[in-house]
Amino acid sequence: MEANGTVFVVDDDASVRRSLARLIESVGRPFQTFSTAKEFMDAYDPATPGCLVLDVRMPGISGIELQKQLAGKGINIPIIIITGHGDIPMAADAMRRGAVDFMEKPVSPQLLLDRVQQALSQDFDNRQIKAERDDLATRVTRLTQRERQVVDLAITGMTNKQIATQLGVSPQAIDAHRAKAMSKMHANNVPELVKLMVKTGVG
C-alpha cells in the first residue's frame, strides 16, 4: 500500500521552511508550509491525508501546544517534532502524546525523509483502520436488536442451542438470526464474525 499524503511543515524560520519544501519536493511529495501554528490550524482540513513536521519552539503557539490542540480536537495526524536543542522532558512528553519522532536540528535530511515516509504510512494505516472501523460500525448499526443479541452471545463461543436456551427461543430461530447477522456483517463464518466484532471494539 502506497501512502501519498501531504507533508505539512510549520517552522517560523523562512530559510528552513524553504529548504524543507525543496527537500520534500525533490522526493516528489506534496507539501504545504506554514510560518505559525495558527496559520496551519486555520488552513488544515483533517480529511487530507498527511503528516506534520513541526518546529517545537515558535513564538505564539509552540509545537507542543499545537500537538495538544490537535489531540484535543481528535485529530490524529502523525507528528514529527524538530527542535533546535535537545530537551529530554519535552521529547518524552511529545512522544507520549504520540509523536512519530522527536528530532534535533540539524536533522539528517535522509533521516527526516525516512521519518516522513514512516509517518505518512502510519497516517495511511490509521486512515485505513479508521475507515474499516467506521464501515464495521455502520454494519453493526444495521443489525436488529435480536440479531445483535445473538451475535454478542455467539462471539463468546456459545452454541446455537445454548443461545436458544438462554434467549428462550427455538434453535432454528437463532440459526436464522445468526445467518442474517453474518450476512449483514459480511462474515463467512463465525470466526470471521468474531474478528470483525473485535475490530469494532465490541469484543
Next chain:
Amino acid sequence: MSEITQRERISRLLIVEDDEPQLRTLTAIMQDEGFEVIGCSTAAEGLDHIKQEDVGVAIVDLRLPDLSGTRLLEQLQTLNGAVRIIINTAYGSFDSAKDAVNLGAFAYVEKAADPEELVRQVHRAFRTHLQHYADDLEVAVAMRTSELQQANKALRREIAEHRETEEALRESEKSFRALAENATDGILIVTDAGTCRYANKHAGQIAGCAPAELLEAGFKDLSPADESGNVMEVFRNPLGWDTVPVQRETVLLRKDGRRIWVELTAAKTVWQGEPAALVVFRDVTDREAARERSRRHQAELAHVSRLSTMGEMASGIAHELNQPLFTIMNFAQTCRFKIESGRASPNETLDNLEEITAAAEKAGQIIRRLREFVRKREPRRSTIDINKIIHEVVSFVESEARIDGIRLRLVLALDELRVQGDTVLIQQVILNLARNGIEAMTGSKVDERELTIRTSEAGSDAIEVAVCDTGHGLSGEPVDRLFEAFFTTKPEGLGLGLSISRSIIEAEGGHLVATPNPDRGMTFRFTLPVSQGGQNDGS
C-alpha cells in the same frame, strides 16, 4: 633823575592849584623831574582824577574856591588811601604842619619855600607810596607763602599716604606673588600669541624645567597634539575660547619628553595692559592612571560578564547556528536526490547552491558576531548608531526569545540616533537588559510575553533606550538593589549584569534606571549623550 622807578613813572602826580601861573610853573618843574603830571584848578577836578587815574602823589593847595582844604584831604584819602598828599600852601593859611599831618597829609611845604624842597618831598612821597605798594606786595607774598605752605603740607601728607599705599600694594603684591609662587598648582600667564609671561615655580616643576625656561620656550612648545590630531587649542590660543573659564584635561609634553596628564583652567585676564589668559593647571597623571586602571578593570569585568552571558546563552546560540546548518543540509540533500535520480536541472541546482551559500554566510556571521562580542578588548569609543546596535542585539536574543515563545517588538526612532560610545559595551548593556526581560517572562502567560525595545530622542543632546518586559517584575525588592553587584534573583546568575551595565552607561556619560510598569513587568531605561556633530556625517 635816575632814582625814578617804574612805579613813579606809572603813578601820576596830581597838582591841584587854583592859581594858573603857579600851576603852570609847578607842572613844568615836576615834568622836568620826570613825573607825569595831572594839573587841575578845582577840588572837584582833583577828586575826579583821583577817582579815575592811578595817582600816587598829590600836591594840594588848601585854599580852593570850591572846597575847604580839610574836606578835600578827607575826600582824597577816602577815595584813595594810598595817595600821598603834600600840602603846598601860603604861609599861615594852614595852622601848622602838625595839624596837616593829623589830617593825613604826607608833608607840608610852604609856597614860599624853595621849589627844591617840594621836589624832594614829592620824591619822598613817591617812595613811601611805593613802599606802600611794597607792603601790600609783602602781605600778598606772605599770604601766598602761607597758602603754599598749606599746599605743601597737604602735598607732603598726600605723598606720605601715597607712599603708604605703595608700601601696602608692594606688600600685597609680595604676598600675592608668594601665594602664586608657592601654589601647589602651576600658574601661567599666556598671551594671545602663546607666549608665556609669567610662570610660577610649580608650573616649572610640572613641565620639568625652570620657570624661566617656560618664559623663553613659550607655552605652546609644551603642548603636543592629542591623539586625534587636534592641537590643544587652549594652549595654543587660550583667548580663542569663547566660554571662560575653560576647563579641560589634556596631555602635556614635559621637557624630558614624558607625557603627563594635566587638568587646567584658563580664564581671560589682562596682563600689563595686554589681553592674556591665566592658566592654572595641575598634574593629574596619577589620577588619570588610576582612572585608566579602573577603566581596564571595568573592561575586564565586562568581558567576564560577556563570557558568562554567552555561556548562559549557549543553547540559544546553538539553536541559532543550527537553523542555517539545517537549511544547508536540506538544500544539499535536495541537490543530491535530484542528481542521483537524473532530474537535476542546472537552474534549480544553482538556486539551491545559492541558498546553501546564503545560509553558510548567515552561520559565519553569527560566529563572527559572537567572537567579536566575547573577545577581550580595549574599550574603543566611536560614533555609533544605536538603532543598528539594537538590531545586532536582537539577532543575539532572537533564538532565545523564540524558544520561550516571546514576541520581540522594536519601536525605533526613524532617524539615526548617533551616540559616542563603545559598540560592544553598549551592545552588552542592551543584551543584558533584553535577556533579563526575557528571563523575567518565563512564568508569564504565553500570549502576554512581549519584549519591547524602544529608542527615542531625550531632549536635544541625548537619546534614550527603553527595554520593557511583561514579566514578574520585582517581588518586593527595592529597585536600587537591582544595580548592586552580586544581587541576583536567578539561580545561575552572577549578579553582575546590571551593576556592570550601569557602570558602562555612566562611564559613557548616561544614566540607567529601572521602573516597575503600571500593569506588569519592568522597564529599564538608559540615556546616552548624542554625538556632537554626529548628525552631519550621515550621508
